[in-house]
Amino acid sequence: MSGSTPSAAQSVFDEIVATHILHLTPAHLGNLLEGAKSHLDQSLLKYSPKLQGVPLCYGKVELAKYMPTPGAVHPPEDLGTPSAAILFDNPCIHVPVKVYWTVFTPRPGVRLLGVVNQMSREHVGLLVVNYFTAVIYAHQLEAVLKWNEEEQSWESRRTGKLVEDGQEITFEVLELLLEGPVFTIVGSLDKMLKEPVIPTKQVKSPENKKRKL
Structure with a gap:
């Protein structure tokens, strides 16, 4: 195995530090961090445009500094300190939090390992890290594989071995x-x-890269 292959696989996992404004119900006033974590849990395993990937888990969660919204009234001593706000007629508490995410970021050009779980003349379907769906369409297979009608499977052009x-x-x-x-x-x-x-194991246990949002 070449030395470059593991690093290509590892590049799909990033550690990202991002700040979010969460909108929590007043029921969480007694424990804003617990309310924030409950809210963040709903974002796991769903694509996030802000994070440009899929959050797999998060580590530390911190209350961040609240930046005032134009028109909102805040005591001067509260500005720029970790806090939450109730704005206008909205009953929710607006809580800024800094979150340390681990994010799956399969960018174009990265090489991944997939496990075949579907095949047809038009495509090969795969699972990546046992969860995410991937597809390779026929026109992107035909340089390496060809369709075997009798076996209803793709086979290697070089060795004849069936997928x-x-x-x-x-x-x-x-x-x-x-x-x-x-x-x-x-x-x-x-x-x-x-x-x-x-x-x-090369794909599941990468060294994460860090970036901030």
């Missing part, structure tokens, strides 16, 4: 198809990839 359900395939990310919080990874096989197999 099987449960087989691991390394592919390149082309784009993400988004439908609200749900997304599908669209990928490609090319002549350079041949048929490499990366041990699953």
Whole structure:
């Protein structure tokens, strides 16, 4: 295995520090952090445009400094301090929090490991890290594979070996198809990839990169 392959796999996991304004009900006044965590839990495993990926989990959550909204009334001593606000006629508490996320970020050009779970003449379907859906359409397969009508499976042009359900395939990310919080990874096989197999542990245990939003 080449030294560059693991780093390509690792690049799909980022540690991201982001600040969010959460809108909590007054029931959480007694414990804003617990209310914030309950709210953040609902964002897990859904695509986030702000994070440009899918939040898998979060670590530390901190109350952040509240920046006043034009027209809102705040005591001068409260400005710029960790706090929450009730604005206008909105009954919710507006709570700024700083969150330390671990995010799955499959950017175009990154190589991923997928496990085959569907096949047809038009595509190969895969699961990535046992959860996310990926698809490679026929025109992105045909440089490496060809359709075997008798076996109803794709096979290697080089070796004639059939692709099987449960087989691991390394592919390149082309784009993400988004439908609200749900997304599908669209990928490609090319002549350079041949048929490499990366041990699953290489993909599941990356060194995370850090960035702030």
